[in-house]
Amino acid sequence: MGVYGEHVLPRIINAGCNMKSNRPQRQRVCDGLAGDVVEIGFGSGLNVPFYPASVTHVAAVEPADVGWKLAGKRIAQSSVPIERSGLDGQALPFPDDRFDAALSTWTMCTIPDIDAALGELRRVLKPGGTLHFVEHGLAPDEGVCRWQHRVEPVQKRLFGGCHLTRPIADTLTRAGFTITELDTYYDDGAPKIFGAMSLGIAQSP
């Protein structure tokens, strides 16, 4: 991965994803989580302060060692037991039907094979289990989309493979999830090409 990907990028993500405008979104997406939860792309644990008391355990899946290290203080302060349990959302080391819920925040843009990762989430979620998500992706406006396609190659290089043009709701539906709640909006804190958000809940069959 190199020094940039291993050491610099996780620190940039820790700072960039900790923007004030993200916090209400983290609060919303974590609302209603309960039981045994798998979080893919755990990063530096920025969702940890928002886990509701109904969460009994979190299995964190995160490839970046530096991200996990930066999460240390948040994990230590949490009353929820959190374990780093996997490194790759595309190949989860868990049995079928294990989890009550899953969480993904600004991660579906980065996982190289997102269909494989969603297939894995479906496999490890109990029937009826829910995936709570907030993700940036393809904008609803054509003019913005055009710019997203132009900027995406640079974005991918600078930010560890982060895509700007993934159609989040369609990707979840194609993976067999049923979207039960969805809010799409532009984040006030970001230019539209980076800030076309989808926040909601998708249910595994």
Ligand SMILES: C[S@@+](CC[C@H](N)C(=O)[O-])C[C@H]1O[C@@H](n2cnc3c(N)ncnc32)[C@H](O)[C@@H]1O
């Ligand atoms: C933009 S960051 C978001 C981090 C965190 N979810 C947050 O909201 O602050 C994307 C995260 O996905 C992680 N990631 C990249 N490839 C992954 C993979 N194959 N499986 C799981 N996580 C991955 C990155 O290391 C990074 O921590």
